[in-house]
Amino acid sequence: LAGTLLAVQPWERQQGGCISSEIFHPSTGKLFLSCPTTTLPPNTNSGGVVAGGGHFVLRIAGQRRGAARFPEISCGGQHGAVLPFSDEDASIETLSHCSSFSDVTSVADEGGEASEDTAQEDFQYKxxxxxxxxxxxxxxxxxxxLDxxxxxxxxxxxxxFISERRMTITDSIERCLKKGKGEEQRAAASLACLLCIQLGSGIESEEVFKSLKPIFKNILADGSANIQARQAxxxxxxxxxxxxxxxxLDVQATMECxxxxxxxxxxRAxxxxxxxxxxxSQLHVxxxxxxxxLLTICSxxxxxxxxxxxxxxxxxxxxxxxVNMRIAAGETIALLFELARDIDSEFEFDEWEELCNKLNALATDCNKHRAKTDKRKQRSVFRDVLKAVEEGDFQSETIRFGTERMTIDSWVRKRTYDAFREFVGSGMNYHLQANEFIRDVFELGPPVLVDSATMKAMKIPRFERHLHNSAxxxxxxxxxxxxxDKRVDPNKTKPYILLCGADTIWNTPQAKWLCGVQAHRNVHTQSQAHEL
Structure with a gap:
């Protein structure tokens, strides 16, 4: 308890007592202490004999790491002396008094309910x-x-909580955007977006955005502004x-921006x-x-x-x-093709063949001057983009949250999901469960309320999950x-012949050169060759 902020609440009066681990309840965060009023200096040990007559409950009020240390916490009134606690002081009388609480369980249960309310109050206070x-x-x-x-x-x-204080928070964001620099402006811009997500689509969020939109556009158009702030x-x-x-019309004006x-x-031309x-380039991305x-809501x-x-x-x-610009451009092209085919199923693009050739080249990019991670990420994205342009296909993805599942089955939904996830981060699954606005966006209906017992009963056993993941x-x-990529190093493998249709390909550099083709992309390992 040394240096920890404690709040003292009245309890029933008892005689005698001590701070002891036997009467500390970690689940409720409360200590039973005997004294009218108490002062705990920072050097107080885990317990102490307290001179006083009244019985009180001490609650740890949430001192957090990094917060200011208080040299002395006094609750007013006549101070009782606190003496260091030792085993010699733990007399039979004191121990019998500590065990005189006949219904410790009931006290803990009542304290558990109170601790939830207390935790909520502490959180709102913070x-x-x-x-x-x-x-x-x-x-x-x-x-x-802001963080x-x-x-x-x-x-x-x-x-x-936010609805009552939305204009106060908006004023703070506006002040930080105007007078702050760099990281502070970035944090304020992100907070503005989270504020709108919390308020949802309605008059409240419209008021907030109406105040902040001119500032956003000024920063975005100001070439002398901090580049990180402009990106955010x-x-x-x-x-x-x-x-x-x-x-x-305002949406269209923002798109022009x-x-x-x-x-x-x-x-260039x-x-x-x-x-x-x-x-x-990242700003442009x-x-x-x-x-x-915004294309997803255009007419x-x-x-x-x-x-x-x-x-x-x-x-x-x-x-x-x-690479980020190439990927962003590819995903935007796939999105445009999807939206165009929704309007007209017979949509045709004059430069379709040239576009497919470019996408195919990026999906199989092997340029050595590019980083491996960039090439891997690029190839993965452009394989999906090529399918979208050529066949109108989309590689669906299932998102699981709680007892529900959501399928990302289109480029429109993917772009929307990625935009929300960029701000909410790891809390996306929680917002998908409880945020009514986000559930409306993804057409999930009202929130589903499931108690912990039902959740535990619905949980798949670990072995079954392992089998499912393996499959x-x-x-x-x-x-x-x-x-x-099925390339093999010819210096580390024995030469062998693999028949591919009418062509005979040897696993040697000379054969690859003679064939005049990228034979290394068709060569398997020796064991696979025997199977073929």
């Missing part, structure tokens, strides 16, 4: 402290307060517009690519992804204009040196085997 600290003079303190609010909103549903604003503005914007950024990465710094997110007439204007030029971004792993390996 949130109020964060809100107050967002206007502190210290930039470090403001940054910590604390972000973590709370990403991991809990706080609609009632580009992402936050897109999702805030999706959540809180009620006018489709994004277009003014990522179109700078388009190839002579076919050359502009020279852009990595940080500026964020703007492109936010623009693609058919707007989509036709976008297809005519941007689809021919977007494929030029596939030649960018930035999935085997099926996935077979499905992906045709896309994997």
């Amino acid at each position: 949130l109020k402290g964060f809100i107050d600290s967002t206007v502190d003079k210290s930039a470090k303190t403001r940054q910590g307060a 604390g609010l972000k973590t709370a909103m990403a991991t809990r549903i706080l609609y009632e 604003v580009a992402t936050s503005l897109g999702l805030c517009t999706l959540v809180a914007e009620d006018d489709i 994004f277009e003014s950024l990522f179109t700078r990465s388009y190839a 002579d076919g050359t690519c502009p020279s852009i710094s990595p940080q500026m 964020n703007a492109l992804l936010s623009w693609a997110l 058919a007439s707007q989509l036709k204009g976008v297809l005519k204007t941007h689809l021919p030029r977007l494929q030029r971004l596939l030649e960018s040196d930035d 999935n792993f085997k099926a996935r390996t077979k499905a992906r085997s045709k896309f994997r």
Whole structure:
């Protein structure tokens, strides 16, 4: 207990007593202590004999690591002397008094219910402290307060608490965006987006976004502003517009704001690519992804204009040196093809064949000057993009949360899910379960309430989960085997002949050169050759 903030609450009066581990309940965080009022200095041991007559309950009030240490906590009134506790002081009389609590279980149960309310009060008190600290003079303190609010909103549903204080939080965000720098602006932009997610689509979030939208657009258009702040604003503005914007014309104006950024990465008229710094390229990537997110709520007439204007030029971004730009452009192209086919099932693109050739080259990219991780990530994405463009197919994915499952079965849903997950992070599954707005976006219906006993009964045994995962792993390996690189080092394997149709391919560099084909992509291991 040394240096820990304690709150003293009245309890029934008893005579004598001590601080003892036998009467400390970790589940409730309470200590039974005998004295009218108590002062615990930081050097107090785990127990002590207290001079006094009244029996009190001491509750640990949530002192956290890194918080300020209090040299002395006094509860007022006449102070009782605290003496170091030792085994000699633990007399039979004291022990019999400690065991005189006849119904310890009932006390613990009552304390358990009270501890939940107390924990909620402590949590809200901490949130109020964060809100107050967002206007502190210290930039470090403001940054910590913004991060604390972000973590709370990403991991809990706080609609009632936030709704009452939304304008106060909005004012703090506005102040941090205007006067802050770098990381503080990034945190404020992310907090604005989480605030809209908590409030949902309605008048409250519209009021918040109406105050912040001009500031977002000013930062985004200001070339002298911090580049990291502009990157964060580009992402936050897109999702805030999706959540809180009620006018489709304003949505279109925001999309034009994004277009003014990522179109700078388009190839020039002579076919050359502009020279852009990595940080500026990331800003263009964020703007492109936010623009693609807003495409999902555009009307058919707007989509036709976008297809005519941007689809021919977007494929030029596939030649960018930035792997993130290539991937963002590929996913946006797949999204546009999906939306176009929803409008017109017979949609045709004039440069379709050229586009497919580029996508196929990226899906099988083997350039040595690119990093292995970049190539691996790029090939995985562009295989799916190529299927979407050629066949209109999508590799579906199932998200499990609690007792429910959600299928990501389209590029529209994938772009929306990725946008929310970027802000909510690890709390996405919790929001899918409890956040009514996000459930409406993904058409999951009202939240499903399941108690812990039902959850435990529905849990699949560990051995069955292992069998299920093994079967999935085997099926996935077979499905992906045709896309994997089957090259072997000819110096480490014995030469053998593999018959492939009418062609005879030797596992030697000379044979590969004579055949004039990439024979190494068709050669299996020796054991597989025997099986064939």
